[in-house]
Amino acid sequence: MCFPLDMSSPSAPVPKLLWSPAGTFGPDPGHTAVSVEVADSWLVEDGRSRGLEQHRERFAGSCPDPDLARRFFDQALATIPGTGRWFPRVERDRGAFRIWLRPAPPLSPTVALWIPDRPDPRERPSVKGPDLAALTALRAEAVGSGAGEAVLVSPDGWVREGALSALMWWRGDLLCTTPDGPDLLPSVTRRLVLTLAGRRGQPVRFERVRPGALSDLECWSMSALHGIRSVTGPGTGRRAREWQAALLGLAEPLRP
Numbered sequence: 001m002c003f004p005l006d007m008s009s010p011s012a013p014v015p016k017l018l019w020s021p022a023g024t025f026g027p028d029p030g031h032t033a034v035s036v037e038v039a040d041s042w043l044v045e046d047g048r049s050r051g052l053e054q055h056r057e058r059f060a061g062s063c064p065d066p067d068l069a070r071r072f073f074d075q076a077l078a079t080i081p082g083t084g085r086w087f088p089r090v091e092r093d094r095g096a097f098r099i100w101l102r103p104a105p106p107l108s109p110t111v112a113l114w115i116p117d118r119p120d121p122r123e124r125p126s127v128k129g130p131d132l133a134a135l136t137a138l139r140a141e142a143v144g145s146g147a148g149e150a151v152l153v154s155p156d157g158w159v160r161e162g163a164l165s166a167l168m169w170w171r172g173d174l175l176c177t178t179p180d181g182p183d184l185l186p187s188v189t190r191r192l193v194l195t196l197a198g199r200r201g202q203p204v205r206f207e208r209v210r211p212g213a214l215s216d217l218e219c220w221s222m223s224a225l226h227g228i229r230s231v232t233g234p235g236t237g238r239r240a241r242e243w244q245a246a247l248l249g250l251a252e253p254l255r256p
Helices: 052-062 066-079 132-144 188-200 211-216 240-248
Strands: 016-020 024-027 038-041 089-093 096-100 149-153 159-162 166-171 174-177 204-206 218-223 227-231
Touching (some): 024 066, 038 052, 052 066, 052 188, 066 089, 132 149, 149 211, 166 188, 174 188, 188 227, 188 240, 218 240, 227 240
Antiparallel strands (some): 016 096, 038 089, 089 096, 149 159, 159 166, 166 218, 218 227
């Protein structure tokens, strides 16, 4: 199922492995598409990850062949090294399944948000994959503007989420986030934080907000890679470290 990976050099190419339904993986150097039909990714640290079952079901549920997708996903886990930090990405594209074994990039506890001058560009917001190229380009614009993440706004001016993250904010002691709906990606990290809130008895409000309102509130940007990042600005970061520690405590082994 596995084959040797050369990660000894920073210049070594990050391998994409093509899956065969027979249960084997092999090199797939010819596949370079940025945007795919369905994709998912998660952070792995020394063989442990959080929300893995939710990632599996989100990926499989977005595929036209969910049972086959689950079988691929389960077998792909065996290709991930048991030590080190990884940010693997699974993909389905044109009927083929692949796993991209990417070393995890450095993490950061804070991020600045950028508001684009145009609305959310996604065509299929509830599925991760087909709009990744547009979202990656939008985040690159954010970086070029001195920020680290772009905010996706509806055509009528309401905050939806980040280009590659979910958003939450605090109104006093009330944790807030956007309502669920077809215009949101079902974020695994957001769901985990909501689960933590339920365990802690933390009240949550689902509300719509304009982008300008976030500058006056403690705001979080959340993703499978970084977990909870505090948005830079006045009044931020009072609770982020505590909740991040609780979120990290949910990590479980990739394999029993």
